[in-house]
Amino acid sequence: MNTFHFTRPARNVPIDRALVGYVGSGDLEVMIDNSDQPQADIYIHSSAEQGEQRWLSIIERLEVAHPLPAMRMDIHDFSATPGVIRLRLEQALEQALAKELSYE
Amino acid sequence: MSNGNDPRLAISFVEQSARKRVEHILDAGSMREMVTPFDRVTSHWLEMQGIVPQFDDGVVTTRGSIDGKSVVAIAVDGSFQGGSLGEVAGAKIAGTLELAVEANQAGESIAAVLILETGGVRLQEANLGLAAIAEIQSAIVALRQFQPVVALITGPVGCFGGMSITAGLCSYLLMTREGRLGLNGPQVIEQEAGVSEYDSQDRPFIWGLTGGEQRDATGLIDDFIDSDVIKVRQKVQEYLSKGVPKAFRSEAIQSSLDRLKKVDTRSQITAEMARAILSKEASL
Numbered sequence: 479m480n481t482f483h484f485t486r487p488a489r490n491v492p493i494d495r496a497l498v499g500y501v502g503s504g505d506l507e508v509m510i511d512n513s514d515q516p517q518a519d520i521y522i523h524s525s526a527e528q529g530e531q532r533w534l535s536i537i538e539r540l541e542v543a544h545p546l547p548a549m550r551m552d553i554h555d556f557s558a559t560p561g562v563i564r565l566r567l568e569q570a571l572e573q574a575l576a577k578e579l580s581y582e
Numbered sequence: 583m584s585n586g587n588d589p590r591l592a593i594s595f596v597e598q599s600a601r602k603r604v605e606h607i608l609d610a611g612s613m614r615e616m617v618t619p620f621d622r623v624t625s626h627w628l629e630m631q632g633i634v635p636q637f638d639d640g641v642v643t644t645r646g647s648i649d650g651k652s653v654v655a656i657a658v659d660g661s662f663q664g665g666s667l668g669e670v671a672g673a674k675i676a677g678t679l680e681l682a683v684e685a686n687q688a689g690e691s692i693a694a695v696l697i698l699e700t701g702g703v704r705l706q707e708a709n710l711g712l713a714a715i716a717e718i719q720s721a722i723v724a725l726r727q728f729q730p731v732v733a734l735i736t737g738p739v740g741c742f743g744g745m746s747i748t749a750g751l752c753s754y755l756l757m758t759r760e761g762r763l764g765l766n767g768p769q770v771i772e773q774e775a776g777v778s779e780y781d782s783q784d785r786p787f788i789w790g791l792t793g794g795e796q797r798d799a800t801g802l803i804d805d806f807i808d809s810d811v812i813k814v815r816q817k818v819q820e821y822l823s824k825g826v827p828k829a830f831r832s833e834a835i836q837s838s839l840d841r842l843k844k845v846d847t848r849s850q851i852t853a854e855m856a857r858a859i860l861s862k863e864a865s866l
Contacts, residue, residue: 479632497619500599501636502661509637511620523634554634 480524482533486541488518488548496573499566506555506563508570518546524555536563544571592810596736596760600642600659603697603736606811607655607818612646617674625670627707628663636662639670643678645692649819652692654682660699660739667700667745668707672714679721686728693729693822694722696752697736701767702743715744719751726753726830732821735761735794736809742767751832754821755803757794758814763802764792779850790853800860802831 496510513519522533540546551570555563572579595603605613617623619637628635640662644655656675658665667675675696682692703711722731733752735741740762741749749755749763757763766774768782781787790796798806807817844859845851 479629479634495620497637500659500661501634501663505661507636509619523629525634552637554636556634 480522480526480529482520482522482524482530484520484522484534484537486518486520486537486546488516488546490516491547491575491578493547493549493574494576496570498569498573501554501556503556504558504562506553506558506566508566509552510570510574511550511552513548513550515550516548518549518551520551520553522553522555524553524557526555526557532560536560536567540564540567544568546571547575549574589810592812594809595811595814596738596758596809598811599661600640600657600697600699601638604642604644604646604655604657607695607697607815608644608646608648608653609650613655614645616643616645616678623670623674625668625704625707627668627710631706633663633706639668639674640665641667641671641674643674645678648693648695648815648822651822652690653695653822654678654692655695655697657697658700658745663704663706665698665700665739666702666704667711667714668704669710669714671704672711672718676714676717676721679718679725683721683724683728686725691729694725694731695818695822696731696733696748698733698741698745698749699736699739700741700743700745701739702745712744715748719744719748722748722751726751726826728826730754730822730825730827732756732818734807734814734818735763736814737761737794740764740767740792750802751830753827753830754805754824755831756805756807756817756821757797757803758807758809759789759794760809761794761797762789762792763794763797768792787853791851791856796853796856799857802860 499505499507501507624635625639640659642657682694685692725731730753732754733749734756736758737760742764746763746765768788771780772782794806797803841859
């Protein structure tokens with residue numbers, strides 16, 4: 479198991495707690511919780527062999543479409559593919575930002 | 583939610599996550615989760631062995647109501663580590679049932695619903711899992727004197743190991759066609775007895791012996807149920823309203839031993855032979 483921690487710049491917007499996915503083969507669990515920090519703290523537990531650069535790439539790609547809110551995000555990955563990871567991350571952000579999205 | 587009478591539009595209980603299953607069973611808005619994923623009570627034993635944990639450790643423990651009747655509803659998540667029970671998952675179930683026992687002792691009526699999707703003890707934390715399963719079983723035996731404890735096995739994992747004994751201790755046990763119930767899992771038996779005796783890949787053979795339909799025909803469960811979420815909920819309501827049964831299956835020791843004596847172990851038993859020995863009529 480590999481563990482990583484990324485600190486990313488974030489927007490100061492209110493969020494709801496969110497939990498999506500599960501730690502089953504080829505899937506992952508993503509939890510978003512409130513944080514008193516101004517940044518997005520992302521903690522990753524992964525069963526996959528791939529390292530830090532792969533996760534950083536996934537996060538950087540995500541940020542292009544979805545600027546991150548200030549939060550604590552925990553990822554429990556059970557060897558999901560990048561496509562599944564992206565979908566779960568978007569699903570979690572959508573839940574966390576449901577209030578903001580409904581105003582748009 | 584409403585799907586009329588068209589079975590093609592029915593929502594399958596089997597395909598729901600553990601948390602959704604509980605939501606479907608409970609009265610809308612009544613679900614209150616105890617020890618939520620956001621409490622971050624995970625298994626540090628798994629982490630020490632390099633295995634990714636899950637925030638709820640694969641168990642959802644809730645309090646709520648069904649038809650206005652107070653219940654604790656517990657679901658095991660079969661997709662995480664095969665629904666296996668270690669220290670945290672086991673303690674969550676045992677603690678919830680023990681709270682229900684204490685409430686009943688204090689005069690409050692609380693029944694229980696268990697949605698079992700589990701391979702039994704989690705081997706990575708086996709001693710603690712075994713101890714927890716013993717506590718779960720003690721709590722069920724205490725609770726079933728006060729209020730019904732209804733267990734559901736809907737699949738796809740099924741219910742095996744120590745938790746199959748737990749299922750047998752419940753007041754009422756309901757299964758779907760996809761559910762399986764057995765002491766040892768098919769792969770374990772194949773590994774011990776050899777593929778010629780027990781082929782775990784032979785699905786008709788495995789479900790023929792351990793599937794819900796066979797378990798119903800052989801009188802080892804109380805009802806064979808449809809997997810449509812609405813029908814599952816109706817069946818749970820029906821069995822909760824039956825109250826405490828006159829006799830518990832687990833107390834029928836002599837009749838079970840008598841039937842076991844009829845088993846000829848010199849050849850592999852077939853589903854038909856099992857039905858002849860364990861038919862519902864024979865169990866009465």
